[in-house]
Amino acid sequence: MKKVIAREKLPELWKSLAAKGPLFLPIQEGPVVLFQPWSEGAEANLDAVNTAVSAKDVFLPREETYLQYRCSGNQLELIPVENAEPVIAFGVHPCDLKAVEMLDKVYLDQEPSDELYRQRREKTTVVGLSCREPDPFCFCNEFGINPADAPGADVMAHLKNGLVLLEARTDKGKALLDQAGDLLQDGSDEKFEAAEVKTADFGLNLEGLPENLKERFEDPVWDELYKSCLGCGVCTYVCPTCYCFDVEDFGHEGEGQRFRCWDSCMYGHFTDMAGGHNPRAGRKERVRQRFMHKLQYYPETFNEIACVGCGRCLRSCPVNLDIVQAIKALGGETVEQR
C-alpha cells in the first residue's frame, strides 16, 4: 500500500496519529533533536540526520518502571506495572532500526526473553525514514546498511519534493496508514526508488576483525587507547546498540516503584561490588569492555559487529574517542590507508 501526504500537512497527520497513543518523532528540543512523544505544538524535525540520542529510547526506554511496592509492618506487596500501550515511532532511520534488530537478539532471541522489551517491541509500529543527506559522521554503508531503506520498518517513508511518500510493508503498517484515513492520498503512481546514498569512508576493513580480536584482550593497544577517555558514558547513552541497564527503587519505606534505566560499562560504578572489589577498576578496563563488546563479544555470540555506523559516538564524545578510532587502532583499517 502506497500513500502520499504533503509535508505541510504533517502536523495534521501527527495530530490524528497521536490521538490513539504516543507518537514518537524526532522533535526539536531547543538546540537538539530527540526522539520524543509528540504533543500539540512540538516541532517535529524530519530533516535532522540523526537524533542526538538514538531511537532505542522507544523500545528500551531510558527508564522503565515495572513494579510498585507497598510495605506496611511485615507486609510487602509487589504489584506489576503494565507499560506497553501501542506506540508509533515515526522517522526511524535505517541505522537505528537495524540497531533495534540487534537489541532483539539480546532481549528476545536469547533465553530467557525479556517480556518488558517484547511488549514494547510488538506494540510499536515503526515508520522508517530514508536518509537523503548523511552527515560527515554517518558510516552505515560500512555495515551493509542502505540509508535509503529500512527493511524492518512497518511503513517506509521518503521525503521528496515537499511530499512524504509512505509505503506500508506489514499489516501493522497498513493499519497505521488506514488509521490516517483521508489525510493521505493514494500514492500508487509515485516512484519510491530513493537515491543511493554514500556515507563517510573512513577506510575501514572489518573483515575478520572479531576473530582477530579474540586473542587481543591483553594487547598493548589498550594501554594507549583509553587514555583520553573521561569515563563520561555519553558514547553508550547515545549509541543505538548499547543496551545495558541498572535496576533501582524510587520511593520510601512505605511505597514506591522499581524501575530499570540505562547504565553504561564506561562507569566505574557499573561493576563495583558490595565490599569494594571492582573487576573493571580503571578506565582502561572499561574502554576495552566497550570496544571489545561491540567488536568481539557481541559478534562472537550473534555473528555481527554491534555497531551500525550511526556516527553518534563520533559526534558526541567530548574528546573524540570513538569506534572508528578504536577500529583503526585495532588494525581494522584498509592497508592502502595506512
Add this chain to the structure above:
Amino acid sequence: MAERNVESVNKVREAVSQDLLGGRIDLLLGWEKGHYWWQSRPLFARSEADLEKLAWDSFCAVNLSRYLLEELKDHDKVGVLVKGCDARAFNRLLQDNMVRREQVILYGLPCPGMLDYNRLVEKAGGAPLEITEENGRVIIKVGSGEQEAQRDDLLLDKCKDCRYPDPAVYDQLLFSPQGEKEVTERFKTVEELEEMSAEERFGYWEKELSRCLRCYACRQACPFCSCRECFVEQENPRWQGRAYQPSENFMFHLVRAYHGTGRCIDCGECERSCPVDIPLQELNRKLIKDINELYGDYEAGLDPEQEPPLLTYRPDDPAAFSEK
C-alpha cells in the same frame, strides 16, 4: 590547513620537543587531529613520533588539565599545553591539592577562541571543506564556493564570553598575549532568568533539565569535579537516585552547581560535553554572578593564592539570607 597553523604548530612542537626529548618531562599532554580537520583529540606524547601528530589550531577545545589527575600517578613530570581556560583549570586542581606544581610544566597558549563546527555549517549552509583565517575573519570553503564570516560569530559557546584567554599560569608562554577581553554578554541570560518569576524560572529549568540523561558527562569533564567519590555514586547515604524524575534532576543539577560556587572557572567544558546541550553555564554563571555581587569580584582559577570566597570567613561577610 592554513599556513598560520603550520607555523604556530611548529613553534609549539619546537618548544615542547626539547623538553620531552631531553627528558625534562616524561609526557606531554597536547592535541592531535581527529578524523576531520575540525576535530581534535587529546594527545599523550612520549616520543618524537608522537610529537609529529601534535596539533594547535582553532579546534583544540578539550581541556587537558584534567588528565593530570591520572597521568601524574604514572609520570614524575608532565608537560601540558594550556589555553586560558586550561590554565585556570590547572589552578583549580592546584587549589584543591589534586596536583603538585613542581610536577608540571605548563606551556601557555594565548587562545584566540575555538571554533564551533556546527556554526561553520550553519554559516556556510552546508558541510565546509576547509577554512582559512585572516584578521578576525574566516573564509569557509564549501562545495559551491566560499563564505566569509566574522571569527567571533563562529566561536564555541564556551569561548564566546571568555574574559581571560591568556593563561593565568605558565612556565613558558609560547605566543604573545591577547590581553583581557571585554565581555558584555557573559551574564545576559542569567539576568534574563533573574527577571522571571519564580514559577517561570522553575518551569524553564524543569523543561531544560527534562532532557538530561544524567550521564554525568558534565561532571566528568569538569576540572572542579575532582572528588574521589562524587555524592552521585555514594551508596550510603544514597543522596542521588537514578530515576528520571524532576526531583532527582534538580537534586543533581543544584548540588553540582553549588559544589562549584566560587570554584567554577567558567571553562564551559561541562556544557560542551553535554550530549543534549543543557545550558549548564547559565547555572554556573548565576552562582558566579552571585558570588561577585556578594563578596566582590572573584574569578576562580586566576590566582591560586586567592582563597575562594566560600572557603574563607570574614566577620563582615554579607548574610544574604537574613538580609532578604
Add this chain to the structure above:
Amino acid sequence: MSSANVLMPQQATILDITEETPDIKTLRVVGKEGMPFDFMPGQCAMLSVPPVGEAIFSITSSPTCRECLEFSIKDVGNVSGALHGLQPGQQIGIRGPYGNGFPIEKMKGKDILFIGGGIGLAPLRSLIGYCFAHREEFGHIDIVYGARSPADLIRKSEVRESWAAEPDTSVYLTVDAEFPDWNGHVGFVPNYVSELAFKPEGRIALTCGPPIMIKFVLQALDKLQFSPEQVITTLEMRMKCGVGKCGRCNLGSVYVCKDGPVFSLDELNALPSEY
C-alpha cells in the same frame, strides 16, 4: 502477562534468622506457597528489600530441603545490610533461580573435595547437602573449611556434628591463627590443603571463598597435580538482572549470572581474567 517479566520478584517471607558470626546471618525464606522455585546447588537468587533494592545471593540450602530456601548473608553492602536489619515474619521479594549450578553429572562416581573459606561455605553447603542426600552417587567426601577465627566459621555445629558423622566423610576445620577457645588446626586453608596432600586421582575439587584464598587454593591444587578440569570454583560479580541482559557481569562473551557462577578452572582459563 507481567508475571513473565523476568525482573519481577515474587513475595516471600523470612521464617527465621540465625546469627552465624558477627557479620553473617542465615535467613530461611519461604514463598507464598512453600518453595518459591526449584533449583540446583550452586544457583543464586535475587532478594529485594524496597526501597533499598535488590542483590544476588547464593542459595545455601540443599535442593533436597523442600521447606524453604536458606541464604547465609554477609553484611557488606546496602541490601545485605538491610536484610540483616529485618525480623522473622518480614516479607521480602525474591526471584530466581539464576546460574548454571555445580556440574553434578561430572562429579558422579568421583571422590569429592570441598574447600571453603568463611562465607564461601554458603554455596558449597547446598551441594554438600545434595551429596549426602544422594550418598551412593559419590565416592569419599572431604570437607576442608576455614575462617579467620572460630567466631567466623559458619554452621559450626552442623559441620562438626552432622557432616562429620556422615558415612565415608572427613571434615577438616582450620582457623587462621591461635585462639584461646580453639584446639583444632591452625593455619590458612590453602596450606592445610597442601598438608593434607589430597590425591587427584578420581577426585573433583570444589572451592569457594575470598578471592585471595581461592588464588592460593588453586596454586596448592596445581602443586598436588590436580588438572584444571578437576577444579571447580564460583565467581562473584556485581549483578542486576541475573539473566544476561544488563551487561555488567561478563567475562568476554560469557555472562557470569547466566553461564556461571560455577566454572571449572579450564573454562576460566579460556576467558579474559576480568574478575
